[in-house]
Amino acid sequence: MTNTRRLDASGRTRSPSMADVAHHAGVSAQxxxxxxxxxxxxxxxxxxxxxxxxxxxxxxxxxxxxxxSSGRTRTIGVVVLPTVDYSGAAVTHGVESAARRAGYAVNVSTASSLDPAAIAAAMTRLDEQSVEGIVLVVPVPTGTDAVEAIARRIPTVTIDGSRTVSSEVVAIDQFEVGRLATRHLLELGHPTVWHIAGPDEWLDSTGRAAGWRAALDEAGREVPPLLHGDWSPESGYQAGLLLGRIPEASAVFVASDEMAFGAIRALHELGRRVPEDVSVVGVDDIALAAYCSPALTTVAQPFGVIAALAVEHLLRRIDDPSSPPASTDVDASLVIRASTAPFAG
Amino acid sequence: MTNTRRLDASGRTRSPSMADVAHHAGVSAQxxxxxxxxxxxxxxxxxxxxxxxxxxxxxxxxxxxxxxSSGRTRTIGVVVLPTVDYSGAAVTHGVESAARRAGYAVNVSTASSLDPAAIAAAMTRLDEQSVEGIVLVVPVPTGTDAVEAIARRIPTVTIDGSRTVSSEVVAIDQFEVGRLATRHLLELGHPTVWHIAGPDEWLDSTGRAAGWRAALDEAGREVPPLLHGDWSPESGYQAGLLLGRIPEASAVFVASDEMAFGAIRALHELGRRVPEDVSVVGVDDIALAAYCSPALTTVAQPFGVIAALAVEHLLRRIDDPSSPPASTDVDASLVIRASTAPFAG
DNA sequence: CCACATGTTGTTACCGATAACAAGCCCGAG
DNA sequence: CTCGGGCTTGTTATCGGTAACAACATGTGG
Structure with missing residues (x-):
């Protein structure tokens, strides 16, 4: 392949156009x-x-x-948060590869915060790039007009979103995640299970908390007070410092692996052994989960599957805008490692 | 803001064009x-x-x-690998935010592997999107024609790249990273320092190993055999299983935090305590490094700075294509935590 | 008071592809 | 043998902006 260049009027090099190819091949541009x-x-x-x-x-x-000329950009946009977390990166990769397989390019836009205005700004930037669809890898609060206005015009799929906005939702059933983790701990004989939740703005967070509560209710157990983190290891650490001082806390369900690392660290510092004294379950199954000491029991989320589904939904909406918004739930699975053990009394 | 829509010939809604605005305002489109x-x-x-x-x-x-019409897309492309690692995600975010501040959109393209052909394919996809510049967040082997051909035409900045290709390079001085980590361990009195390196394809990897070797040479110490990983925690674990069986191995410099987590895990399993029996230093300062047990001593890399610099270089080349390719090195810094201790041997 | 620079706005051509339509060809059915 | 229909290719208009140039008003120095 030779890189032939043409000169345009001003004498600068220019790449060949379709007309050039047509002329060279002796056919029309069409x-x-x-x-x-x-x-x-x-x-x-x-x-x-x-x-x-x-x-x-x-x-x-x-x-x-x-x-x-065609009115189609064959590009989709992804809105992410500026945090460098495992799930965001995993989903972004998944979306990119699914989109590429379908012949779409991917534009990323970072929302500076969870503020609906910031999310709308990120979406507007994508809109200006004329993306044909948007994947929101951020939690979307209900009834934010600016976001909804764009979602009504551009097919939008939310990963972790409220089901009431006009976008579609592809999500892991977080209620089930919470229940899975909590039941596992109850089955090990723990009288009850404590919970370190993520921020309330995230449906991931509230869903897991609801599942946790439901599992406790079903088993007729007391629901201990809820602790809150912000997904960061530090916040898990702070919550752990509290929990570790409560003698009867023998089992904790932490809403993310990163926070679980922090919590385990705090428990160690307070002299409470995991899993002998306290059992811990995380969520995400990050690459490091198996290499924590002790190896972290966690609820694995199939991010690749989620991303692929999101793109699939998006392409359907793009091809047939009249098709109604739909939502899909994906199942998570419990990965039992060494951070959970039977209640020892 | 009202969302007025026009109908085009076929009766579908269409967003307003500049001519519509011009007409509405009573001026010309220009x-x-x-x-x-x-x-x-x-x-x-x-x-x-x-x-x-x-x-x-x-x-x-x-x-x-x-x-x-203008010949400018105000878009830059980023080539990343399909691995979900901390550094890649951090750099991608950094590039996106720096680009956004400069009014550029960002297109991502994943290279399916380190194979030059795969990288060239990812770059070609970006080329077809007419990006004005490319940031390669992948190691670029020297003298790969396909990659160079594109880099000659589109301003390209490599993060972790060979200095001989026609792209610019913005990198942390990995030699210094290796030396910093190794010297720290030697200063603690360890007779020598072992090293678990990353894959040879990465200059990050070879640079760190070279710095490690240099520090040992300077101190007149024996250079122990090199161990290799692939950046994954599992590979660090495997290397740790080897190292832990070598009684005189009292200090290890691991080429990434994730591998260090794996190595520490292996050492624990073999009954070797960190840092009492073995001191461990990692690289990256991932969010979890401080919450490992023990908290990981590591060499922090300023990914945000790197990314911003890469974009800065790119914009300079875009604005003035005649400016010569330049390279910048950025300094890393040692973060001392609890995984390293004086030699007790 | 004129020549000329400067500021403001409009006109026209064009960027490089695709949609819509048209034209020529070859084929089989009537 | 002719007509209609499918296959292949070409022609023309158009998408929505911007560059280049033109036109006109206003200001300024000689």
Whole structure:
């Protein structure tokens, strides 16, 4: 492949256009377009000639021109938070690879905070890039007009979102996550289970807390006071410093692995052994979970699956805007490691 | 802001164009363009009128059209690997926020592997999106034609790259990282320092190993055999299982925090205490480093700074393509925590 | 009072692709 | 043999902006 360059009027180099390829192959630009977009009705010989010219000139399509004339950008946007956390990165990767397989490019936009205005700003930036769909990897509070206004116009899928906005939701059933973790601890004989939750703005967070509460209710156990963190290891540590001082706290369900690391650290410092004195369950199954001491029992979330589903929903809405918004739940699974043990009394 | 929609020929809704705004404001489209791109020579009264119309019609610019006519997409691309690691995510976030501040959008493209062909493919996807610059958050082997061909045409900055390709390089001085960590351990009195390195394809990896070796040489110490991991906690664990069986191994410099977690875990399992029996230093200062047991001594890398610098270099090259490629090194810093202690041997 | 610079706005052409339509060809059915 | 329909290719208009230039008003120095 030779990189032939043309000179434009002002003498600067310019990459070859479709017209150049057409001229080189002795066909019309439209035929080149047809070949490159896989239109069926093109003579094999013509197709070959065009492809050879494309190769010889080193032609690459100008997506801006294609977007302008076809009205389709074949790009989707992803809104993420500026935190460097495992789940966000995992979902972003998953979305990118699913989108790529479907021939879509991905634009990322960071929302500076959870504030609806910040999220709307991030969405607006994507809107200006004319993305055909948006994946929100942020929790979306209900009834925020600015966000809804964009979601009504651009197909939007939320990962961890309220089911009442006009976007679709693909989510792990967080209620089930909470119940799974709590039941596991109850089955080990613990009289009750404490919980270190994430921030209330996150449905992940409130869902897990609700599941935890439900599992305790079902078993007829006392529901201890709730502790709150902000997903950071430090906040888990602070909560752990509290919990560790409560003698009857023998089992803790922590809303994320990172906070669980912090909590375990605090328990160690207070001389409480895990799992002998206190059993701990986390959520996420981050890569380090198995290498914590003790190895962390946790609820694994299939982020790749979530991301792929989100893209699938999005593409359906893009292809058929009249199809109604739908939501999908995905199951999480408990991974039992060494941080949980039977109640020892 | 009202969302007024027009109907096009086929009866579908269409967002307002610049011409619509111009008509609404009683000026020409060119004037609207001037107002929106901040051109100075516009009467304040006219500007206000235009801005009011923009607001009333809910106008958002079509970036495809702008890109096509101006030849500038105001978009940069980022090539990342499909691994969900701390450094990659941190750099990506940093690039996005620096780019956003400069008014650029960000396109991400995942390279399926370290294979030069895969990297070139990821770059080609970005090329087709007409990005104005590329940040490679992957190690780039020297002399790979496909990669170089694109880098010659599109300003490219590599984070962790060989200095011989035609792209610029912004990097932490990994040699210094290795030396810093190793010296710290030697100063604690350890006779020598072992090293668990990352994969050889990464300059991060080889640079750290070289710094480690240099520090040992300077101190006139024996250089023990090198161990290799692949950045994963599991590979650190495997290396730890080896090291833990070597009685005289009292100090280990591990090329990443995640591998260090694995190694520490292995050492625990073999009954070797950290830091009493073995001191461990990692690299990255991930969020969990402080909450490991014991808290991990590590070399912190300023990923945000790196990313901002990379974008700065890129924008300079974009604004002035004739400016020569340059490289910048950034300093890392040692964070001393509890996983290192004086030699007790 | 004129020549000329400067500020403000409009007009026209064009960026590079695709949609819509048209034209020529070859085929089989009537 | 002719007509209608499918296949293949070309022509033209258009997407929504911006660059380049033109036109006009206003101000300023000689």
């Amino acid at each position: 035929t080149v377009s047809r070949v490159l977009s896989g239109h069926p009705n093109v003579q094999p010989a013509t197709r070959d000639r065009v492809l050879r010219s494309v190769d010889e000139l080193g032609y690459r399509m100008n997506s801006a021109a294609r977007a302008l | 004037t609207v363009s001037r107002v929106l791109s901040g051109h100075p020579n516009v009467q304040p009264a006219t500007r206000d009128r235009v801005l009011r119309s923009v607001d009333e019609l809910g106008y958002r610019m079509n970036s495809a059209a702008r890109a096509l």
